[in-house]
Amino acid sequence: MATVTLAPMEGVVDVYMRELLTGIGGFDLCVSEFVRVSQNLFPAAVFYRYCPELLTGGRTSSGVPVHVQIMGGEPVVMAENAAFVAELGAPGIDINFGCPAKTVNRHDAGATLLQWPERLYEIVSAVRRAVPKDIPVSAKMRLGFSEKSLALENAMAIESAGASKLTVHARTKLEGYRAPAYWEYLRPMTENLSIPVVANGEIWTKEDFLQCLAVSGCEHVMVGRGVIARPSLGLEINSKGEQYSQVGLFAWPIILNFVVDYYNLTKSMENDNRQMGRLKQWIKLLGRTYEQSSVLFDQIRRMEDPIGIVQEVRKEQYRPTGGVVI
Template sequence: MRLVLGPMEGVLDHLMREILTDINDFDLCVTEFVRVSDQVLPDRSFYKLCPELLQGSKTKAGTPVHLQLLGQHPQWMAENAFKAYNLGAAGIDLNFGCPARLVNKSKGGAVLLKEPELMYQIINACRAAVPSEIPVTAKIRLGWENPDDCFEIVDAVESAGASELTIHARTKVGGYKADQIRWDYLQKIRQHTQMPLIANGEIWNYADGQRCQEETGIDSLMVCRGSFNVPNLGNVVKHNHAVMPWIEVVALLLRYSEYEMKGDKGLYYPNRVKQWFSYLRQQYPEAKELFHHIRTYNTAEPIVEYIQRYQQQLLSI
């Protein structure tokens, strides 16, 4: 099995990538999207979301990192793809799957699934802009509303010259609802295309990963949200490891706190760690209690201090 850590806008930043690739055997990870409009972005825009560019386009654990772009203008997407390559990107991923209303309203992400010809132009332009050895990949959903649209979309992606395609097996309208997952379409797409495929959606544990491979015939999988519920999900899915014990999760929270505080002096830490708790609470009952005690704090120091005291209590039991 090949396993990819997928992007999550505003959640899976470079600090989280560093932590999760250090404790999991991921084969690849993809950044949050760099938003492209009508200009070539400055270097800082790329380094901010992908500081791994400065270390060979890999995390400190050695996991390759591909940089994701989101936009609707073929020329500007291509010029920014070339810029990313010049800055050291080992691969360029193109986002046609983001369902966020604000992104779609500005003609980015999943809304482009309605326009396969424009998708073709974007991918083709980016493919022509960077050397052939640099992967240019795409991430899509099955369609905007009708999953049967996926075949025309896949044809556009393949004919544009994409190196690989990740498919979130729901439509945009299907959102993240579990009952909207359609792995059966992935099996049909696999028979329809020669492109390498990555399956994404509703992979929460080892059994899900095995079932997804069996039902789709695809042995490359991507996990996203589940990695925040279970920090060692990569090894759970790939190697059938046990779910990380809660006491180790607490240590990981403190490790993340150290990284985050150094990175931006704690300005965004309260929101980010609370966001992580919203995922952890779905797997660990203890997270609900701990979150209850820190949720009113709006600065970093009291949150970190409380978690440190909490950890000491756990260790003394």
């Protein structure tokens, strides 16, 4: 059955956003923000910080598993850390070969490694050997570093090293996050690999989703910015085996309720500045789908405390043409 994964997004999709979005529904799996691994074995606290769900069976409270993503270029250190996070209860390990950051403590990592398929092979196989067989090891890559000629070779190296799944953000590192995504480069992968290939990049609507499946030949997708801007997206595209999902775009009042829920969840950050940053960030990103959110953002952008922001959200809920609270 086709699956929908919530994309890892450093500074955006943290434990609170995962809790909120998996509560809304439509997701089969989450992946944590990347943990940069360089020279040492991290203490447990580091993994708990990135993935507090390790303390609750590796799942959000809606029961959606959260795989822990690690990033680094040293096979031995990656393997040690992967084995440890598996011991801590991670339901799966994902390896990041897509991050545009140049170095991790002077060691190369992330998308830089896409220039050397043999290095991808070494890292994935070391991690695979170190982690118990029943725990999946997957990888996430881009189409290349500066160009796409090694895309298929990299994908095949990752498969032959023993990964059980490969997610592909359909752009090179140099293409950053600019549209379009080159979903057509995924078709040779779906044709040549026997592990699932998960399509990622530029899925903002159900139409994009259908187009992505048709062009890439993939069955599975991962969505990131799209669902942050359109929280109904997971439910719109995940038909759970039925032919079509019945869910459409949420109305603005429902979104306002979610923003209040998010405010309540992020209170446990116990850091007003960070909480405020997250609230502003989300309200801004929602503006891509909801014009009303752009207006709201202009009202709150200069505010300096989270309570002031949630008060504005509540005012909007009670406005005659705004939301309703049920």
